Amino acid sequence: MPVSQEVQNAMNVIFKEDSTLYAARGWGQRSGYGKSIAILNIDLANAWTRKGYRFTCEDMDEQIIPGTQRLIAAARKKNLPIIYTTTAFCSRFDIGAFPLRGPWEDLMLGTSGVEIDDRIKPVDGVDTLIVKKRPSAFAGTHLGGILRAGGIDTLICTGVTMAGCVRHTVEDALGEGFRTVIVRECVGDRVAAAIEWNCFDLDQKYSDVEPLDKVIAYIEGNEVPVYQYPL
């Protein structure tokens, strides 16, 4: 579901002005890939990937899920660590302050909404599932620690939402010392303009945004050795 032509035109005006300013000031640089990669699939659970939830996002069946399937398949061949997040709570107390602002009480553990979409489901005992409680996959979790222990320096990111969990995760990643690559076709939101806006803005300041084909080509290339746990 693309944005309307009117909106896209206006965004193009904004993006052109802004990227000129950023370039003149030393932003807009590429961080590229480091030495060791993991895949991070953010909140691709049913409450976001399937119809009928208050968190439901667009373009799942046509684009985001098939794209993520291709990415995961390429990553498995290289034995890359594959990490999933969901956002889920066990009690009212566990949700903290979020219900002040939105329908977070929909995301209860034990309901199907918070389970990872079975079209891309994690392999038990092999993949890593982080049950986070906040937008960022780093805030209030142990993700930074296990990435460091596992020798990872670069995250390839998919998932939703661009204005929320994906954005916040890649910002935190840079502060935690990690490069990130957002896969353009594999990220979504509830509102189309939020995807455009955040892909532009993050690409200028925090994270490379790259097309799926190019990311898969990189993973399949010789540059990415088959991963072995480093300890």
Add this chain to the structure above:
Amino acid sequence: MPVSQEVQNAMNVIFKEDSTLYAARGWGQRSGYGKSIAILNIDLANAWTRKGYRFTCEDMDEQIIPGTQRLIAAARKKNLPIIYTTTAFCSRFDIGAFPLRGPWEDLMLGTSGVEIDDRIKPVDGVDTLIVKKRPSAFAGTHLGGILRAGGIDTLICTGVTMAGCVRHTVEDALGEGFRTVIVRECVGDRVAAAIEWNCFDLDQKYSDVEPLDKVIAYIEGNEVPVYQYPL
């Protein structure tokens, strides 16, 4: 420096569509004020408030600094805790991964750029200055801990940039259990559309955005007791 009429019109289209969708799904709620307030001035240091830096933001002299002066004056009368952040580093190692993406090496401790603008300067020994190293005032700092110890549950936020440090701070604040109120006239960015976009988006999902006069009226009202440190 407002956005152009063309851009504003397009944004109005986006915002109307999005706020309808959000309202239908339970977002767009007000969090309001809790029981105990602090002021948080984010990165109002010279590298952002004065001309000629690569981090320089717009509308400082005309709007953001005078507005923040008024806010601080009102807060001092009620003895509210006033917290400032700056972003500053002591060595290349201290900057971490940020130079991969932008001109963060401009922000060195000991240079005037990272000092709080003296038009709103902190009172030594009374106000609290956090030398943060990341966009969020919570990530990699002790802010959450001292707010809790001080009995604060609500932050009134000013500063820059809306797309970066302010946005990330209010998102983290909600996860850390705090309400936030962004003061509309006291926040800025390097690009005008980023202010519009983020005020809309954050107001829908993470933080109230309120006009300065209304915030000051609240502080001056009887609802806000003169603050006393609670321990």
Add this chain to the structure above:
Amino acid sequence: MPVSQEVQNAMNVIFKEDSTLYAARGWGQRSGYGKSIAILNIDLANAWTRKGYRFTCEDMDEQIIPGTQRLIAAARKKNLPIIYTTTAFCSRFDIGAFPLRGPWEDLMLGTSGVEIDDRIKPVDGVDTLIVKKRPSAFAGTHLGGILRAGGIDTLICTGVTMAGCVRHTVEDALGEGFRTVIVRECVGDRVAAAIEWNCFDLDQKYSDVEPLDKVIAYIEGNEVPVYQYPL
């Protein structure tokens, strides 16, 4: 399983010297209770509470479990929030660096070892269970945020181990802005001297250590209002 008389005598020598020094320098103060209390039961899961695990601790059946049952019963009457932690992992990657030092790979999700002991089991949907990945209940978790959102300023702590998870949790709690009270009869370890040493040391510097009867009397007293979620 108390320490031997010889060891206890030597510890008494140490404790006497140290408490004199601490008192002369302004340590050894009481923090007491704040305004709002939660119970935090640390790692009272089968791998620690039952025989035959590599994490098994002493004195469970005779003392720690019955004591914690009494504490929980008193807390439920006042509707206090009851929080449990366990330590559990979903993959080798999820355990991070811990296997470098000890048998942490025993603690896999889906095994009975990491389930809370059913003699004190949480009430589904009411109590809060934190699946932590590190010794401290605060490090790499969202605990600080939900305590603040819930208006809690004081934690009453039980569990194991005193040298590890309990110690680290109460230290972090103070930094996060919370008072703690360790219930003397409800904490344990794999080695008896570690309990004595850490109760002394933490009581001097980070946390009150109080007998169970006194803690229950406090909870049952009028000082503790029936808890209501504050948002």
Add this chain to the structure above:
Amino acid sequence: MPVSQEVQNAMNVIFKEDSTLYAARGWGQRSGYGKSIAILNIDLANAWTRKGYRFTCEDMDEQIIPGTQRLIAAARKKNLPIIYTTTAFCSRFDIGAFPLRGPWEDLMLGTSGVEIDDRIKPVDGVDTLIVKKRPSAFAGTHLGGILRAGGIDTLICTGVTMAGCVRHTVEDALGEGFRTVIVRECVGDRVAAAIEWNCFDLDQKYSDVEPLDKVIAYIEGNEVPVYQYPL
């Protein structure tokens, strides 16, 4: 200032029993060195290293400072990153809950107590100084992020106190994905038994404890390449 013979004898009894139990259960393993090392000098500021403060520790002039000087000299020859911490606050609000338990208000920014001892002082613009606010060098700081960005996987630790800041730092380090080596002659406390106890306990569970000569020999050996910032 060693512990008395009586105390040492009792501790030997404890340590023998405990290490037998730990060994039988898979603890007491060596983590060793990884691929890239930094030095972390914890709170070797005047309030701990010089006489007359309420935080003053023992054995500074005879042992800890000279030992740390030797370590730093060896590290500079290999260009290893050298990180210092101090603990310091700018206002009562900044200290949070700590004054509930001890004389933390002694540690104010701008006083000589919180400055790094000039016998081992950092090189401006080259070394990294972290002004922490809690015992752990990781809690509420950006240390984890910059170590990762700098490609470091192992910390060689000196400083004080063993029961507080050093202990808490090496525990957090393991959770954050880092190996640590505590240099036996370069760590201290206000109470002698605390050094013995914590060196034993941490060596069993969280960190190697190694003699200074052996650590320096390792740094001077071919195994440690001259460090270059990796980005």
